[in-house]
Amino acid sequence: MPPPPPSDRVNWPSDFGCRFIVFVDTEEEFDWAAPFSRTARSVRAIAALPSMHRRFIDHGVAPCYLCDYPVVADSAAADTLRSLIADKGVAIGAQLHPWVNPPHDEQPSTHLSFAGNLPPALEVAKLDALTRTITDAIGAPPRAFRAGRYGLGPRTLRLLAERGYRVDTSMRAFHDYSRAGGPDFSEIAPDAFRTEERQLIEVPLTVVYTGALRRHGSRWHRLAGHVPRGHGLLARSGLLSRVPLTPEDVPIDEAMAAVRLAVDQGARLLTFSFHSPSLVPGNTPYVRDAADLARFHRWWTELLALLARLDVRPASLDEVIDAADRVT
Template identity: 60%
Template sequence: MRFATPAAARVAWPSSFGRRFLVSVDVEEEFDWRKPFSRAARGVTAVAALPAMHARLADAGIGPLYLVDHPVAANPRAIATVAALAGAEIGAQLHPWVNPPDREPAGEGASFVGNLPREVEAAKLDTLIATIESATGAAPRAYRAGRYGLGPASLALLAERGIRVDTSMRARHDYRAAGGADFSHVGNAAFRTREGLLELPLSTVDVGRWRGAGEWLPQAARRVPKGRGLLARAGLHSRVPLTPEGVCAAESVAAVRAAAQDGERLLVLSFHSPSLVPGNTPYVRDDAELARFHAWWDAVLPALARHGFEPASLAEVLVAADEGGMVGPAGLEPAT
């Protein structure tokens, strides 16, 4: 399924909003990313490392959006840890293989919740939302599909359940090869969907001398063996997700500069909570990689400040989006 940003439905941020950035965190269980999906992988010990990272972000004026999945929400100690973080907003994240009810065989295709039958996706959403509300006393306002797994029914199901913000679209990424959705035609700009949701795509910025070439260039590079790597090493074109996971600080600093030049008003950064403890994700396998993870913030946060991007909470984003309205009528370009 392909999604695309409708230019007419982009949010027209008020001038008072300035340039902002939002930090989102996938707060989830630890599992081996190389192995088949397992319903038994529900350990959440890495959540204990979250308060120290939260304090570091809070010192920089950042109130993160924590998107918790079912193993976290259903674990009293883990969800209490997240709920105790001052200034945090708790949203929902759905990993279908560990989110009841278990009506489907766990597997690659089923790991994208939008691929499941509508009634199964709905039931999993209901379980997740109810578990979060029971544990925290508040229903989540924001949602992310694990593995960015939106499907044809997902946005309508979210709107029916009172979710106001979706942040499942990863700008300029295509997951069709694994069975997921295609977001290669989704840009970084926030927009309203036909269902009335505020969509906040995870930011991915083009850098390099040919960064303005358009979508045809990365698509053509995919068809050439090692084509994207060749373009990146030549300094011509590369796509940089704004995350400390698998992305070097220098690339991200360049991406922040390019985003400012492009006139971006809101950037959405992200990482996974298990990366705070070595050995849980492919991005942080040892202490040296954990040090690089933290060094990324030491470089990127000052770069954001230099280019006029100030931190924003989800509440501030919602107020500004409602105040600013849209460029045109709400909608989402037809997907196939």
């Protein structure tokens, strides 16, 4: 993905301030080390969402739940989601996991786990099935989208705009998935920008380079990738770390340092993200046991306290869209 021209960057209105939004990849549980399978469709972990949701609401945070097909096709999970959106500002978006999203006209594989690699007609059919199922289950069409595994393709943004989506958050800033057959976002910065005739707002996942080499972080990170354990050596030396804003595999001290740096550098919108199955130990590599889950919750407690001290206020999906619509 080439970087957007400066004219497409969203210049947030002055009264927007510095804000943050939380996206939750709301999805089925599956073995992350196993081949992609259509049979891994359990959504039992959705039952843990209301407790985490209440923690967010108590801090004024209205999450956007990016739901995939097994979640919204399950009646109990859909009931849970409908109860969550009763709170002001909470939104339901879409997340496309091709291997569990009908129609099932392909053989699941790593390459086709990136929806943008699907045959054009099949990508359209899967997106339409997901959008329709969310609309039927929730009672309103989704306005935000994330491609599972960040698997945007050359047609995806146009398809989203044609279907009335307003926000895409499929780009993970400064990350490259091309070795696995996915897209390369290494030239995408965390700043929001307009795309597809300016109808669609791209809100990349916030990633911050920290350390002495951060000013040329993408270049040094790319070079370190050609050296065995190069990224780890740079991070341990304090020279360069690439820090996504997520509690999954990112220590709280690194996340807090990244937030402080982003705010100091003038960031206007920070995006945080995690996977819903992480709320139950044993579902993801990030939360394997009760101790990991306790660390997960402490991460959010400390992070939300820091954001409050820095006067970085939460934003709902509607507030993000409305603010972007007020500027050109």
